[in-house]
Amino acid sequence: MISIKDLSKVFQTKDQEVRAVDDLSLTIDKGEIFGVIGYSGAGKSTFIRLLNRLEDPTGGNISVDDQDLTAMNKNQLRIARQEIGMIFQHFNLLWSRTVFDNIAFPLEIAGVSKQERKNRVNELIDLVGLSGRGNSYPSQLSGGQKQRVGIARALANNPKVLLCDEATSALDPETTDSILDLLVDINEKLGLTIVLITHEMHVIRKICHQVAVMEDGRIVEQGDVLDVFLHPKQKVTKRFVDQVMGDPEKEHSLQLINDKYQTGEILRLHFVGERTNQALISDVSRKFEVDVNILHGKITQTQKGAYGTMFVQFVGEKNEIDRAVQYIESTSVEVEVSPSV
Template identity: 50%
Template sequence: MIEFIEMTKEFQVGTTVVTALNNINLTIQKGDVFGVIGFSGAGKSTLIRTVNLLEEPTSGRVLVNGKELTTLSKKQLREEKKNIGMIFQHFNLLRSKTVFENVAMPLVISGVKKSNIEGQVREVLSFVGLQDKAERYIDELSGGQKQRVGIARALVTKPTILLCDEATSALDPQTTKSILELLKRVNIEYGITILMITHEMEVIRDICNRVAVMENGKVIETGNVLEIFSAPQEETTKNFVQSVVRDDIPQSVYEQLKTKDRSKKIYNLKFIGIDVGQPVVSQVAKKFDVDVNVLFGNITELQGIPFGNLIVELVGTDKEIDKAHQFIQTKDIQIEEVIADESELANHYRRSARYAVYG
């Protein structure tokens, strides 16, 4: 559906060449809700703007529905762009026109007959829940309603691809949730492929099925959402996941772990899917001569699949703790020992500081 092949984008800033995108290789399949996440300056917005040629690649290729847009004639390009809708962070609506007129604008520009415009506009306004706001002006609407107008405008040409550039960043949490639910409907009911740019991991968790993480103009990690959340590989990815799924020991507890105690070990248990319902902790306490102290726990849902982690302290002899460890592994639960030394404590503080800034 959308394919980036060794794509690079450079900008000339005075006498300096700035590489915004560096050798991007990425594929978004038909029907995906694909999220691209990264901090400011990672290259996310530049990436999405190369799909509809708001930015032209310096080198490499971008294929949309199997076609490289840079090779098309102006007439062919206009036709292909009708298949690509786009919604923006700050709505980009005309304040001097009504809701109806804003939504109708792409059809007017495309030369659609006036008799056909009415029905198409009314249809998408009904879909986004604004059928009663058609004659209102933009300044009369809330932020969420404005974004719904933006979505209706993007849908009115019946695109196969929808580009979302930080579409929820200007909205409050409750409105964001309603917009994401609407975008889910767009994907399911219209079968539209969505490419979503965001710096909010909650958006990735709530709507996307696949995700790519960007840093300094490069894609550093990609995969399905469950893989990325359950086993992030890169430090930047871990920071983003940490902002949504807290899997670290509370700082007050970590302070207590600085003292060496050979009779206890700390483990992080990760549960996926049906594993969440397993009574592992109680089984360990019954089967082995160990005391189990639960330090922290968290369960969330990713694409309808429950995912959780539990940080526990096992107190007992090395032999009994090792037996308990082996038993937990037989339950297909990811288990990782938390080493409470000074370097790990320092890493914990750094992660907590990043969470405080970005969480």
């Protein structure tokens, strides 16, 4: 659906060149919710603006549905952009227009007839959950409602791709979740390909199928969201995973436990899918002569299933602990022995 090859963007400042996007290649499948995550300055905002050529690339190619956007002239690009919707962090609404007229605006530009515009706008107002608010102005709406208008406007021309530029960053957590639920609903109902950028791993965890991690203009890690949660390879990725699964006091807590007890072994257990719902710890306590102390644990949900992690302390004879670990591994739960701290 979207093919990106050797994409780069260099900005020339007074003193130096800034390589915001550096030789980036990526493939995004049709109907996928694809997340790009990175900290400030990673290049992700530039990247998403390159996808519809709000920024012109310095080098490389971008193809959407087998159309090479980088080879298009202005007229061709204007037509192609009708198939690429975009929503923004700060909504970018026209404050002098009503909800209805904001959503209708791209249809006016496209030359759609008045009756068709009316039908389409009313359909979109219902789709995004704004029934009865068509005559309201942006100043009369909450942040979540404004973003729903932005989403409806982006969908006006029946695009094949929806780009989301930090679409929930200006919203509170509860409103963020409602907007993310709406995006999932739109993806499923319309088969829309969604590309979103964010610095929040909660957003990736909740709705994305695939994720790419950006740092210094490059993709440093990429994969299925559940796989990335389970096996983050890069330091920056581990920091993002810890946003959702981590505990900033965890290492300090483990240090205190080791200092206090200085016995047994501390294990990190990874649970995936149905294993998160099984009473593994009680099974181990019944089957083996080990004392089990639960130190830290958390379960979260991704689009591909549940993922849990738990730190436990096993106290007992070494051979009995080893047998217990072998039993846990036989259940497909991953076991990582924490080094002494």
